Structures are given as structure tokens and as C-alpha cells.
Amino acid sequence: MGLRFIEKNELSINVDYDPTKEFACLLGSPVAHSISPDMHNYSFDKLGIDAKYYAVDVKPEQLKEVLNEIRNVDFLGANVTMPLKTEIIKYIDKLDISSELAGSVNTIVPEDGQLVGYTTDGAGFIDSLSEINVTVEGKDILILGAGGAATSVIVELALQKANSITIAKRFNKSLDKVKKFAANINDKTNCNTSVINIEDNDILKEAISTSHILINATPVGMTSDKSLIDKSYLRSNLVVCDLIYEPAMTKLLKDASDSGCRYINGKYMLLYQGARSFKLWTDLNMPIEEVKDKFFS
Structure with a gap:
């Protein structure tokens, strides 16, 4: 039929x-x-x-x-x-x-x-990290954004035993929803998951300094040569991921390359x-x- x-x-x-x-x-x-x-x-x-x-x-x-x-x-x-x-x-x-x-x-x-x-989606992201020989177990991870792509990735990071996940987002009308989501991840997976204000540069800089992996799950960089992260916050032993795959090299990834980081876009x-x-x-x-x-x- x-x-x-x-x-x-x-x-x-x-x-x-x-x-x-x-x-x-x-x-x-x-x-x-x-x-x-x-x-x-x-x-x-x-x-x-x-x-x-x-x-x-x-x-x-x-x-x-x-x-x-x-x-x-x-x-x-x-x-x-x-x-x-x-x-x-x-x-x-x-x-x-x-x-x-x-x-x-x-x-x-x-x-x-x-x-x-x-x-x-989340498992696909983690599988893609094999392209740059990166694993997530025991790692401290900062993710920019809390939309659909971000939530699937966050869930899988927690299930794959990341040590901690920090969600950086604007403190707008969806904040309570995202805080409840983070609390649920904490409860169901025992992964320490928290939410910070992406517009507070001091807090953002501190979060990057204590993270092993930085992930951009926002559209910033897709249609403009902009990044949410000041280049000076990056360091060579930080892994930088951008879920955007067109363009292949966003400003964030260009800055990561210049800073000696391992990096990957969302293609894989x-x-x-x-x-x-x-x-x-x-x-x-x-x-x-x-x-x-x-x-x-």
C-alpha cells in the first residue's frame, strides 16, 4: 500500500x-x-x-x-x-x-x-570527536546556548560521564526552563550541570579557564564573522567545537586555530x-x- x-x-x-x-x-x-x-x-x-x-x-x-x-x-x-x-x-x-x-x-x-x-544528535556529536581524538568522560565542558541542538548534546555528554557541564545562555524568559532542564540532568545522570549568564564576560572567562572542551551551539558565526568568545580567552589545550558547518571555519574556529587549539565544526x-x-x-x-x-x- x-x-x-x-x-x-x-x-x-x-x-x-x-x-x-x-x-x-x-x-x-x-x-x-x-x-x-x-x-x-x-x-x-x-x-x-x-x-x-x-x-x-x-x-x-x-x-x-x-x-x-x-x-x-x-x-x-x-x-x-x-x-x-x-x-x-x-x-x-x-x-x-x-x-x-x-x-x-x-x-x-x-x-x-x-x-x-x-x-x-548528541551521540553523533560525541562520535564526531573521534575525528580529533577527543573523549568526554571525566571532562569539564562549557556549552554556549540552550536550544534544541544544545539540549541533545548536553544529554549525551552527561550520559557519557562528563564530569561537569556548564550551560552559558542569556538570562531571558527561558531561564527557568533551562534551569529545570539542568536540574533534571543532575538528578538523572549525576553529572554536575549548571547555568551561567553568557553576557557576563568575567563569569564566561572563568568558565572557559576551567573547561577542557568549549562547544558553540548557537547560530552566532553562521551568517556573520562574529564570535561570542573573546580570542584572548582561548588557550592551546582547550578543545573548541562549533556545531555550525557552513561556513566550515567560523570566527570562533579561526580564533581556535590561531590559538593552537584542537577544533572541529558540525559537519561530521x-x-x-x-x-x-x-x-x-x-x-x-x-x-x-x-x-x-x-x-x-
Whole structure:
């Protein structure tokens, strides 16, 4: 049985629909720019999996109906992107511990007639650190921002036994929510998680001086040559990560390079979170090195 919303052309998809193959997809809006269909379809073909991955443009008000239809086809799994990562939680049946703590889902897996939500964003970030030979266990980590990308990363850092996590954000109307999130991480993982004011330069400088890893999870640097961190705060034994991958070298990363830091952008986080999703759907390993060479070089 095919999917009515695709067969009747009610939603935009990136390639022609083939109802004879297992269905996998990316749900979100906009999704036309995504590299996910290329990397997953290449991996399906390489491993002989009879499935096809689509980018499906879905608005929040369309999500419930789309999920109801997906439940009734030969469904392998889905990725979820903005603006649906939190909205989707009300329509699925179960959450794993990471997605429950983060309040965010980026992967759906059908299990025993139910749709189960996972988040692989944080695990993908930690996997990407292998590219620069960095581990997080026992480390003190400062993360800039407390949005969707940040929360998934924070959860996984705590689950992977980081010693402490400091969240730097503006003290605005979302402060109480973020403080409750940090308290929940403390309670559920025993990782010392706290919140500081990102606009207090003295406190920020002190936090950087006692951290092993600095992560930018804000959009600052994506569209302008700006950084939230004064270059003088950086030191050569600090690891600097920016979840932004376009541009590849934000001002923060340029400053990190100049300061002799190990550094990485968010490009490989995208690769590794996708590989984690692929494993959940197929129980097989994505051919990461080939995918990296073909789509991420």
C-alpha cells in the first residue's frame, strides 16, 4: 500500500516515490537542501537493502496525518528535523532515555507495532570527536546556548560521564526552563550541570579557564564573522567545537586555530548522527568512510 499524501502529491518529496521499497524519510520543513537522502540511499544500495529514503516537506499541522499513514506502510524509519523535533513527541508511542531527557526526537523506529523516538544528535556529536581524538568522560565542558541542538548534546555528554557541564545562555524568559532542564540532568545522570549568564564576560572567562572542551551551539558565526568568545580567552589545550558547518571555519574556529587549539565544526556530527539512525533502522553499520569520502570531503 502506498502513501496517499505522496501519491496525491499533497507534500513535496525530493525523488520519485517507489511503493515497492521499504520507506524511510526525513520529515521537516524545509528539507530540500538536506544531504540525508544521498547518504542513506547510497548506504542502502551499498549494503543491498531494498529501501528508499525521501526528504518529505512536512509542516507541524500536517504531522499527525503523515504519521498515521506511515504506520500503515512498510516503514523502515525516519529522521526528524526542524520544526518538528519537539512537536512529534505527542504523536509517537515511546521515547528512549536520551530523547526523554532532551525533550527532542530526531529519529523514529517502528518497534513491535509502536513508533519509538530517539535522538542521535548528541551521540553523533560525541562520535564526531573521534575525528580529533577527543573523549568526554571525566571532562569539564562549557556549552554556549540552550536550544534544541544544545539540549541533545548536553544529554549525551552527561550520559557519557562528563564530569561537569556548564550551560552559558542569556538570562531571558527561558531561564527557568533551562534551569529545570539542568536540574533534571543532575538528578538523572549525576553529572554536575549548571547555568551561567553568557553576557557576563568575567563569569564566561572563568568558565572557559576551567573547561577542557568549549562547544558553540548557537547560530552566532553562521551568517556573520562574529564570535561570542573573546580570542584572548582561548588557550592551546582547550578543545573548541562549533556545531555550525557552513561556513566550515567560523570566527570562533579561526580564533581556535590561531590559538593552537584542537577544533572541529558540525559537519561530521551530521554524518555520525545519520549513521546512528541507520544502525537503529537496519542493525547494520553505515559504510562511514565511503559516505565521508563521497559526500563530506
